[in-house]
Amino acid sequence: MDVSVLVSWKTKFTPVSWTLDYCPFCDQNEAIRIEQATEVVAVWGIPVSKTDEGKFGRCDFCERQMNVPQEMKNVDLERWNPKDGLSTLAKILGVEESVEIPERNTENSVNSMLAAVKHETSINTIDLTFGLSTGAILGGLIAFPLAALLYVPEFPDTDEGKFNFVFSVGLIGIAVGAILGGVWHAILKRGKLAKAKIGGVLNRYPLDSELVLKLSEKFGGVVQKSVLELRNTIRRK
Numbered sequence: 001m002d003v004s005v006l007v008s009w010k011t012k013f014t015p016v017s018w019t020l021d022y023c024p025f026c027d028q029n030e031a032i033r034i035e036q037a038t039e040v041v042a043v044w045g046i047p048v049s050k051t052d053e054g055k056f057g058r059c060d061f062c063e064r065q066m067n068v069p070q071e072m073k074n075v076d077l078e079r080w081n082p083k084d085g086l087s088t089l090a091k092i093l094g095v096e097e098s099v100e101i102p103e104r105n106t107e108n109s110v111n112s113m114l115a116a117v118k119h120e121t122s123i124n125t126i127d128l129t130f131g132l133s134t135g136a137i138l139g140g141l142i143a144f145p146l147a148a149l150l151y152v153p154e155f156p157d158t159d160e161g162k163f164n165f166v167f168s169v170g171l172i173g174i175a176v177g178a179i180l181g182g183v184w185h186a187i188l189k190r191g192k193l194a195k196a197k198i199g200g201v202l203n204r205y206p207l208d209s210e211l212v213l214k215l216s217e218k219f220g221g222v223v224q225k226s227v228l229e230l231r232n233t234i235r236r237k
């Protein structure tokens with residue numbers, strides 16, 4: 001069984017402040033969240049160690065990570081909200097003269113956002129630890145007692161024979177449980193994650209609904225499905 005079910009290494013990003021900088025993925029200036037990165041080692045989901053890994057920037061629009069210079073001017077999280085607009089952020093930062101404020105809704109930035117969502121919701125990227133471990137535990141909880149119950153003693157009836165039978169069936173139960181749990185989790189989580197991510201952006205930024213719908217077509221899958229489901233909430237321009 002995958003060791004990640006038991007022990008997991010994860011980097012947790014906690015937003016600490018805002019800045020305004022060029023996002024190479026959106027190809028324009030965007031609000032950048034400065035995030036504190038902490039590596040968390042957990043055993044069965046319980047954190048056992050935390051290591052400071054420094055600060056990173058994340059484009060608030062496309063959610064992609066980038067390096068930000070340490071000396072970059074920034075303001076506390078609560079001082080600005082994406083709904084206030086980028087020009088307000090530029091004013092708070094005192095850079096309204098020097099930073100170009102982009103026109104929203106470029107094809108490039110929407111494509112970048114949708115591509116990031118597609119990447120983050122791919123089977124290889126999403127974390128299935130919860131589904132795998134829950135499935136494994138449930139599989140074991142069902143298979144061990146069931147095997148003990150169904151065991152038919154053969155001649156000669158030995159404790160060893162019973163132990164081997166229950167142990168083998170129990171392991172199969174754990175493996176099957178982990179697979180089913182992982183698949184169930186993947187199906188559920190991909191759609192939910194995509195919808196939450198796209199929904200979050202649509203909520204924070206005024207977007208042209210027709211443009212988002214049109215661009216989502218080429219991404220297909222959960223990305224397109226989420227945009228279709230969210231279409232009614234997209235603010236019309």
Ligand SMILES: [Zn+2]
Pocket residue numbers: 023024025026027030059060061062063064112
């Ligand atoms: Zn971006």
